[in-house]
Amino acid sequence: MIGGALEYFLQQLINGLTLGAVYALIAIGYTMVYGIIGMINFAHGEIYMIGAFIAVITFSILGIVGVTWVPLALLIVLIVSMIITGLYGWTVERIAYRPLRGSFRLAPLISAIGMSIFLQNYVQIAQGAKIKPLQPMIRGGIELIKGETFSVTISYLQLIIMAMTLVLMLGFSYLISATPLGRAQRACEQDRTMASLLGVNADRTISLTFVLGAVLAAVAGVMVSLYYGVVDFYIGFLAGLKAFTAAVLGGIGSLPGAMLGGLLIGLIEAFWSAYFSIEYKDVAVFTILVVVLIFRPTGLLGRPEVEKV
Amino acid sequence: MTVAERLKDAIMAAAVAALLALPLIGFETVDTGGPLGIKTRFDYIAYAAIVVFLGRLGMRIAFDWRRSYRERIVQAEPTNIDRKELLTVLGQKADKWLMPVMIGFAIVMPFLPFANRTVIDLGTVVLIYVMLGWGLNIVVGLAGLLDLGYVAFYAVGAYTFATLSMHFGFGFWETLPLAGLLAATFGVVLGFPVLRLRGDYLAIVTLGFGEIIRVILLNWQPVTGGPAGISGIPRPSFFGFPFSADPPEGATAFHQLFGLEYASIHRIIFLYYLILALALVTNLFTMRIRKLPVGRAWEALREDEIACTALGINPTNTKLTAFAIGAMFGGFAGSFFATRQGFISPESFSFIESAVILAIVVLGGMGSQAGIVLAAAFLTLLPEVAREFSLFRMLAFGAAMVLIMVWRPQGLLAHREPTMRLHPAGTKPGGGKP
Numbered sequence: 001m002i003g004g005a006l007e008y009f010l011q012q013l014i015n016g017l018t019l020g021a022v023y024a025l026i027a028i029g030y031t032m033v034y035g036i037i038g039m040i041n042f043a044h045g046e047i048y049m050i051g052a053f054i055a056v057i058t059f060s061i062l063g064i065v066g067v068t069w070v071p072l073a074l075l076i077v078l079i080v081s082m083i084i085t086g087l088y089g090w091t092v093e094r095i096a097y098r099p100l101r102g103s104f105r106l107a108p109l110i111s112a113i114g115m116s117i118f119l120q121n122y123v124q125i126a127q128g129a130k131i132k133p134l135q136p137m138i139r140g141g142i143e144l145i146k147g148e149t150f151s152v153t154i155s156y157l158q159l160i161i162m163a164m165t166l167v168l169m170l171g172f173s174y175l176i177s178a179t180p181l182g183r184a185q186r187a188c189e190q191d192r193t194m195a196s197l198l199g200v201n202a203d204r205t206i207s208l209t210f211v212l213g214a215v216l217a218a219v220a221g222v223m224v225s226l227y228y229g230v231v232d233f234y235i236g237f238l239a240g241l242k243a244f245t246a247a248v249l250g251g252i253g254s255l256p257g258a259m260l261g262g263l264l265i266g267l268i269e270a271f272w273s274a275y276f277s278i279e280y281k282d283v284a285v286f287t288i289l290v291v292v293l294i295f296r297p298t299g300l301l302g303r304p305e306v307e308k309v
Numbered sequence: 310m311t312v313a314e315r316l317k318d319a320i321m322a323a324a325v326a327a328l329l330a331l332p333l334i335g336f337e338t339v340d341t342g343g344p345l346g347i348k349t350r351f352d353y354i355a356y357a358a359i360v361v362f363l364g365r366l367g368m369r370i371a372f373d374w375r376r377s378y379r380e381r382i383v384q385a386e387p388t389n390i391d392r393k394e395l396l397t398v399l400g401q402k403a404d405k406w407l408m409p410v411m412i413g414f415a416i417v418m419p420f421l422p423f424a425n426r427t428v429i430d431l432g433t434v435v436l437i438y439v440m441l442g443w444g445l446n447i448v449v450g451l452a453g454l455l456d457l458g459y460v461a462f463y464a465v466g467a468y469t470f471a472t473l474s475m476h477f478g479f480g481f482w483e484t485l486p487l488a489g490l491l492a493a494t495f496g497v498v499l500g501f502p503v504l505r506l507r508g509d510y511l512a513i514v515t516l517g518f519g520e521i522i523r524v525i526l527l528n529w530q531p532v533t534g535g536p537a538g539i540s541g542i543p544r545p546s547f548f549g550f551p552f553s554a555d556p557p558e559g560a561t562a563f564h565q566l567f568g569l570e571y572a573s574i575h576r577i578i579f580l581y582y583l584i585l586a587l588a589l590v591t592n593l594f595t596m597r598i599r600k601l602p603v604g605r606a607w608e609a610l611r612e613d614e615i616a617c618t619a620l621g622i623n624p625t626n627t628k629l630t631a632f633a634i635g636a637m638f639g640g641f642a643g644s645f646f647a648t649r650q651g652f653i654s655p656e657s658f659s660f661i662e663s664a665v666i667l668a669i670v671v672l673g674g675m676g677s678q679a680g681i682v683l684a685a686a687f688l689t690l691l692p693e694v695a696r697e698f699s700l701f702r703m704l705a706f707g708a709a710m711v712l713i714m715v716w717r718p719q720g721l722l723a724h725r726e727p728t729m730r731l732h733p734a735g736t737k738p739g740g741g742k743p
Contacts, residue, residue, distance in 0.1 A: 040512065054332045060345040061336065084332055091329060096711045103718035106455060109512070110671045113664045114710025121704040126333045135344050237660065241516065248513055279528040286517030293510055294502045 004149040011152045012274045013267070018158045018227070020266020021165035025220035026243035027250070027258040028172065029089075029213025035189045035253035036209050037101070042112035043092055045240015046119035047214045051085040051221025052231045053123055056132050059225075063135075070137055074222075081218045089214025090207055092119075097210075098203070116236075124233040131232045134225055161223045168219060169259055172212075176255060185209060189253070238282070242269075245289045251302020260300060315369050323362035330357045407679040408592075415585055419578045426574055431693060433581045433649065437642055438685040440588040442669040443678065444638030447595055449667065450675040451604065452631035453611030454504070455512040458519025459666050462492040462636040464526060464658035466643020471539040471653055472532065481545045485644050492640025493633040500632040505625050519663055526655040538654025544576065545583065545648045552576035580649050587645060591638050592678055598634075607631050668710050674719060 026048050033041040058077045067073050096111045141155030176182035184205045187195040196202045224239075225231050242265055250261025265285055272284040292299065335354050339346040415436070419429050441463065448456045469488040473479040479487070503514045526533045533539065546552065547563045552575055563579075564571045598604040606627045610617050614624055647653050669688055673680030691709065692702045 050333070056345070057332050057336050057338060057347070060338060060347050063344050064347055080332070084328065087325065087329060091325060096715070099715045100718055106449075106671055106675070107714050107718035109455070110668060111711050111714040113668070114707045114714065116707070117661070117664065118704060118707030118711065121701075121707060123333060125700055125704060127338055130340065132338055132345060238520075241520065244513060245517065248510065280524065283521045283524050286514075286521055289517060290502060290514055293506055293514065297506045297510065 004147055007145055007147045007150045007152045008274070010145065011150070012270050014152070014154050014158060016267035016270030017263060018161050018266070019270055020263035021161050022220045022224055022227075022262075023239070023243050023246045023265050024259045024262025025165060025168065025216045025223075026239060027246040027262045028255065029217050030244050031247040031250070031252055031255065031258040032185075032209050032213050034247070036185060036206055037097075037108075037192075038105075039097070039108045040112065040244065041097075041210075041213070042109060042240070043096070043115040043119060044213065044217060045236035045238075045243070046116045046123075047085060047089055047092070047236075048217040048221050048239055048243075049231075049233065049236030050088055050119065050123065051081050051214075051218030052225045052235065053127060053132070053221075053233075054081040054084050054218070055222040055225045056134050056231050057127075059134060059137070073137070078219065078222055081222050082215045085218035085221070086211045086215045088119075089210045089217075093207055093210040098206075116240075120233055120236065127233065129233065131230050134229050134231070136229055137226065157227060161227065164219065164223065168216065172216070173255065175212075181205070181208060242282075242285060245285060249289055249292055249299055251299030254299070254301045254303070257299055257301035264300075315366060318369060319362045319366040322365040323358040326361035327354050327358040330354045408682075411679065411682055412589065419581055426577055429574070429577050429581050431690070433577075433584055435686050435689050436581070436584040436588050437646060437649075438666065438669060438689050439682050440584065440591050440642045440645075441639065441666045442673065442681040442685050443588065443591040443595060444635050444642065445666050446670050446673075446675070446678070446681055447598075447607075447638070448631055448635035449670050450677075451595070451599065451611065452607040452628055454628055454632060456515045456632070456635070457512050457660075457667065458515035458517070458522075458663055459635070459639055460658045460660070460663040461515075461519040461522040462495060462639030463643040463646070463662070464522055464655075465492045465495050465636075466640030467647040467653045467658070468526065468533060468539070468643075469640070470644040470647040471542045474543050474648075475539065475541070481644070481648055482548075485641060488644040489637040489640040492643065493637040496633040496636030497629060500629050501625075504628045504632065516660070516663075519658075519660060523655050523658055523660075526658065533655070536655060538652060538656075540652040542647050542651045542653070544651060545580070547579055552579065580645075584645055584649075587641055591641075594634075594638075595678065603627065603630055672710075672713055 026044065029044045029047070030041060033039065033044070055077050058080045059073065062068075062073045062076060067076065092115055096115045097108050100108045100111055138155075138157045138160065141153045141158070143151050143153050145152040176185065184195070184200045185208075187198070187200050188202050188205050192202050195205075224235070243262065246261035246265040247258045248261070249264060250257025250259070268285055268288055269281050272281045276284070331354060334357065335349060335351055337348045337350055339348055415432070418424055418432055424432075441459070445456060445459045448454050448459070466488040469491050470481075470484050473484045473487060474481070499515070499518050503511050527536055529535075544552065547566070550561055550563045550566050552563050552573075562571070563569075563575055569575070599608070606617065606622050609620075610622065610624055610627055617627075618624055646657070650657075665688060669681055669684045672688070673682070673684035688706070692706060
């Protein structure tokens with residue numbers, strides 16, 4: 001039975017990493033926005049939900065039109081969902097946050113909560129409150145270890161999710177560290193006024209940050225709609241909460257931190273569900289967040305913040 | 310802006326709206342049993358685009374008109390007070406004269422001609438939110454701590470009341486302090502580790518705490534009854550005299566005590582006055598504690614934590630008292646909620662409740678007691694008025710939150726003045742306003 005236990009552990013590891021990859025993609029949106037304008041973009045979970053809805057709708061349309069070759073369908077869905085979700089991210093920033101730049105700290109947060117309520121109900125009205133099912137498209141997987149009682153398998157979908165996340169993360173790190181946009185973004189993060197004085201268009205940079213966050217959330221939404229096969233208008237809240245937890249856990253404002261935090265949250269959730277109780281998995285996630293904050297208030301990879309007078 | 314520029318701007322906005330609406334409004338998913346079917350609703354996209362086009366055009370014209378109006382005013386009379394300032398000045402005065410008016414109205418309300426059962430019930434709901442708003446105001450408005458999980462303390466109060474009164478036979482007045490005490494204890498336990506941290510972490514931890522409490526309520530079947538909740542919570546009595554048509558043997562009912570005809574509205578009115586009294590106690594407490602050293606320390610901490618530390622204020626302990634006291638009032642309100650409803654379930658304590666209470670505090674203009682009453686009335690009555698459009702009321706609620714923030718980020722009645730001033734206006738040595 002010891003062998004079986006090890007295989008069970010490995011299987012949970014794979015499941016947890018998949019889940020973590022999704023959380024990491026969403027967490028980047030939180031951490032970037034927090035880094036650049038210091039606000040919790042509460043509506044980000046809803047942006048992810050919209051990404052997932054657009055995926056389900058586009059898949060259904062493609063199914064009706066007759067595009068059934070999976071790689072092509074997936075590509076089209078990804079592009080459509082990324083573009084439109086990115087536009088949603090841009091619009092939300094434009095309407096709800098930009099007019100509030102420079103006002104006191106709680107104002108954008110309240111506006112973000114209002115936006116989140118609005119988007120949730122908007123999707124509920126437009127598409128109905130029922131759970132939307134999606135036919136499984138990518139079936140099968142690779143059997144890694146064949147045990148007597150339990151075999152460890154990694155499905156093709158899990159592989160795609162992990163590979164996709166890895167590619168996006170690498171591309172994103174490159175974007176931040178080596179492109180003019182990334183430079184502008186880092187400059188705005190450090191000192192927005194100074195960056196504007198030196199010719200960086202701060203408003204445009206902030207808008208683009210929101211768009212990039214939304215695009216990554218859209219990818220997460222597409223992946224989740226395929227992985228779970230169901231989407232409803234309420235999925236954004238908990239996923240957003242956990243992704244934000246991931247961002248804080250990794251050290252908010254830090255990109256590698258968001259990735260690490262996402263993976264950790266996914267693993268904690270998977271292992272807790274597997275070994276303890278599935279009902280209390282969210283409690284476990286938040287408890288660990290509190291413990292980390294007590295002993296390492298800046299998160300795992302965050303820099304200590306020195307408050308100046 | 311020229312006409313052409315305005316038109317171009319509006320067309321751009323309409324194009325964005327059409328693109329946003331295309332997948333989510335343009336296509337409707339239909340359940341067919343198998344793969345989802347799709348119905349198209351392209352006409353809706355056209356409506357959305359037209360509405361956005363006209364709205365954007367109107368907004369541009371209004372803004373330009375207002376700007377030119379302001380410029381003319383400034384040229385003509387340089388010292389003209391900005392009209393927005395008026396509301397701020399109003400906010401500062403409001404606590405002085407608006408509160409007595411509102412309290413007076415609240416006291417006579419049940420006896421006014423239009424007051425039927427529905428109106429009094431609505432008044433009770435508004436007052437519950439007023440009390441919650443005032444309780445949270447201690448935490449958010451005075452101490453400047455962002456609490457996104459206030460509803461957790463409300464839930465703790467409600468479930469404490471339900472458990473104690475059902476299993477141990479405690480009455481309302483015995484349970485009330487215990488519920489408040491337990492909620493305050495939760496506040497201390499939660500606040501102690503996280504109050505040393507920066508404000509944003511507090512926000513997320515309180516948010517997580519709210520979720521934890523909800524999950525526990527859902528799953529701890531033997532005590533909380535799980536998703537079904539607890540029903541049959543004892544109704545309150547008038548200091549030992551029950552409200553019932555035929556009281557149990559040996560007890561005197563309320564209507565017999567006062568020699569009235571039995572009417573079910575007596576209890577409704579009693580509940581209304583009960584929450585009014587509880588809310589007024591919260592208000593009085595807040596107004597008085599603001600003048601005490603600890604209350605002044607809260608406001609000072611909100612403004613500048615480093616300066617406070619330098620002056621020897623212990624930030625963690627000071628914040629902890631605010632957090633615990635806020636939680637305590639949440640617990641009181643929870644007890645009242647439980648006894649009024651007679652039934653509680655985790656559904657009543659979801660995150661949206663926390664968001665509504667926080668919205669009340671912020672819309673009211675952080676720290677303004679009168680503003681909170683107005684915001685509570687607005688936010689609780691808006692969904693009631695819009696009940697016919699029940700599908701759209703939460704949509705309107707979210708949109709209203711965004712719009713009010715954009716229009717007036719400082720809240721309806723702004724009030725962030727320190728309560729104490731070294732030199733009150735006009736008395737500063739050398740004269741003039743400080």
